[in-house]
Amino acid sequence: MADRSFLDWPFLDDGHRRLADELDAWCAATLAPAHGGDVDAECRALVRSLGDAGWLRYCVPAAYGGIHETLDIRSLALIRETLARHSGLADFAFAMQGLGSGTITLLGTEAQKRAYLPAVARGEKIAAFALTEPASGSDVASMETIAERTANGYRVNGAKTYISNGGIADYYVLFARTGEAPGSRGISAFVVDADTPGLAVTERLEVIAPHPLATLAFTDMALPETALLGEAGRGFAAAMATLDIFRTTVGAAALGFARRALDEATARVRVRRLGNGTLADNPITQSKLAEMVLDIDTSALLIYRAGWLRDVRGVRNTREAALAKLHATDSAQSVIDKAVQMFGGLGVTVGVPVEALYREVRALRIYEGASEVQKVVIARQHLADSAA
Template identity: 45%
Template structure:
């Protein structure tokens, strides 16, 4: 795997994205209501052409977008990422009719997408999900036209953009007792009868909610990919987005580091600048070291994805794990070096301190990433014997 570095066009594009985020996206984000979809912000992302790039770019470009936007406007970054997460299964596995109906609207910011995998009793252990896809008995019922229909019954929880999304990529159990092999992915429009939801009041400012399925009808036309192979749809999506969660984290870490450099260079304490205290200088150096190490791992994983390398699951898990844990550390140290001012409502670091915690949990908690890494390492060893 070659070492990663930005070429001049990439550097210029990242600078442009940071400027757009600060000048055009942040004002819209500040007008949004915490816990609710900011449709004006999503529409602006579409107007700028960034949402369309979710379907035309590779993993490296996705990471560049997420890191650059996160540096200046975490709300814009998250809005873009959630559109991609919810719509990628449609892009990668949808039928021509599904793609034609939804992807243009996602790209222009007029349709809100959501990825509905987690459940009250199936978060980290996604293969244990219990949302049922059934028709009377456990078997689907053939329709007169030769198609198949099911009824979805159960709950989803911790779903970003719920309950305000326009459609959901929903993972349901079509074969009881089959674990990961009995799950099917469905594209479910929000207006289907029997589908309701409730918002949750969370620490993170972006919308998160629950979904209730009361015999929600779906047919073979709503299946994404193949019946009973939906877990592949989920894991394929997560393998793409996990490195980019790391890019989001790196963007936040860099913003915290930049703020700390400015503060310690100006703040007078103990007869001099804070930066002149060895303990402070060494701490800033450690923050920079960890941020750059995380950045390199994120882009190595993204490059591996774009090159279709065999070890993508391991690299994606490593990138998400290192970057999110690093961002938590860097933001925490930045708060410590800023002192009480960083805890005041509205301060950049107060905002980042709330934002940085959730990525260590969603799309696979840090403990899950460690499990994936270990599993892949032992599998590689066994294959070599």
């Protein structure tokens, strides 16, 4: 059983504690381990199951079928932490409903919100966020996909890659260069239905932890003016605002993976024989367990502080979200590696939970801003604060 004492911290309220209890019980009763067969079908089924159970209502505001008046980062983090502890694919399915609708929540017109958000909350539309390109990942400002103005709207040409839910999404929030100004000031955001002519899935990508991923191509894709999200040329700010909300929750998913690894390792060392005792009796093992506990508690403090600042204080939490994601993802990698080591050869055997966790956690240090990018964000904010 994972440590749940953090639920009593002042960053969380009674509603969060009820959410954690109810979701944990639902996960235990409902989620089965991913079998690695038809991942697309599994993700579609998970989105529908999460929608039917009401958990996706936390991804949208109350006006469009959600739970809270505005997105509550602590709830999103609790859900991702809990889902990740039970199933990496379930966490992925939930996370993409939030990330793929977040820009619509922040910038969409009333018509756009009505067209997409209620269906996201019910699990009827699968969402995707199309930002990364073949030649640019974290350097969003250098994107090359172009949306040219036409008499009726825009014509889009270019490509996106490593797009989560690519190939199964019902719509994509797409970022493209519209040229109002150089660099990041000339990017706009659009909402694009998956069946739009000119949009093609050109490659399905296989990664170490199976998830639906694809490369998309846009060839003279025509979009109406009504596809624009927010103001033209403000897409970079929209992408960063969306990531500010969900970056904390990436750390929460890593925390869920780390908690599961600690649970698995603790159970294993209690029964694995070493000399006249067990591995748990060994001082080196105890030292590693202490390091794992420390990393997990530190991550949790950073994550729920970042959420509290945004939810309760109402302040921008870019620095705190970067700290939370950086520490939680890097330390989760270390926690899981230690767990694998405690399992010995069994730890790298397919089908053993710590082996799956080892594969699942790696991507979290890359997407939604790699660890190196988070360090730049933190350092720049520190220097700016020091100068002030």
